[in-house]
Amino acid sequence: MAFDNFSTAQISIMVINFVTGFVMVLAYYILISVPNTEAVGRQLVHLFRFFPPYNIGEGLINLSSTYYRNSVNGESVGYFDWPVTGRNIVFMLVEAVGYFGIVLLTEFTPLLRFIHYVERKRVSLIAPPAPPKNGYDEDVLEEAERVKHIPVVDLARQQNKMQAQQAHQGRFQAVS
CATH class of the missing domain: 1.20.5 (Single alpha-helices involved in coiled-coils or other helix-helix interfaces)
Structure with missing residues (x-):
């Protein structure tokens, strides 16, 4: 297992979600605001969209800016249009299928047996030999x-x- 206890796993997942959500959204908008880094931001957004928290954050920002555009500027942009939230929703649907597949692969019993077999072999190469069956050393x-x-x-x-x-x-x- 990757974690020894549940609280460590929960905290780690929260940190990953925070970084992939809030920090990446902030980084993207900062990058496209600076003329020297705008091209980098436009390329990194394709990587960022592989993370569902980023898609949620970008969708929320797009929703609020669309509301502003509709109410202040008098435009009539749909909230589910592709550039507003449509793209993010489609990405998250595709990611849901992909991430569900990853969960099935990791929970599939024959694959787990193989992973445990490899782990035992790896540990046997690193760990000291097991004590004798009678429990005493040679000396x-x-x-x-x-x-x-x-x-x-x-x-x-x-x-x-x-x-x-x-x-x-x-x-x-x-x-x-």
Whole structure:
């Protein structure tokens, strides 16, 4: 998954919508207002129209300017005409079909299985190897074998020696 929790996903989508809506609409109108950047703005608008929030923002601005033109200038421009909101509505309808197709592809079970398979392979190349099935490393198993072969009498003798040393020196403090 792309996100670990739902709130991160929600905030990310809100930021994407803000950038593709408000910021791109603002950028377009600023670019076409400056004579040196007008050509760039006229080209970038074709890229911007792939984002539904941009289409909504541009449509709302076109609606308000059309209302102004109709009421103040006495023109009779239709609100659903192609340059007003018609183009934006058609773009969003086409995008709805395309984005729905993308959702179907990402939610389609065989494709998800393939994506998970690729992800597992990628992680197995990066991550350290899994621990042994019995849960112990090689060095721990070797030490266990070594201790297993020490006679019990020797273990008791070593323990008594350590207890006597502690009684004589007192408890050792690693940190004072």
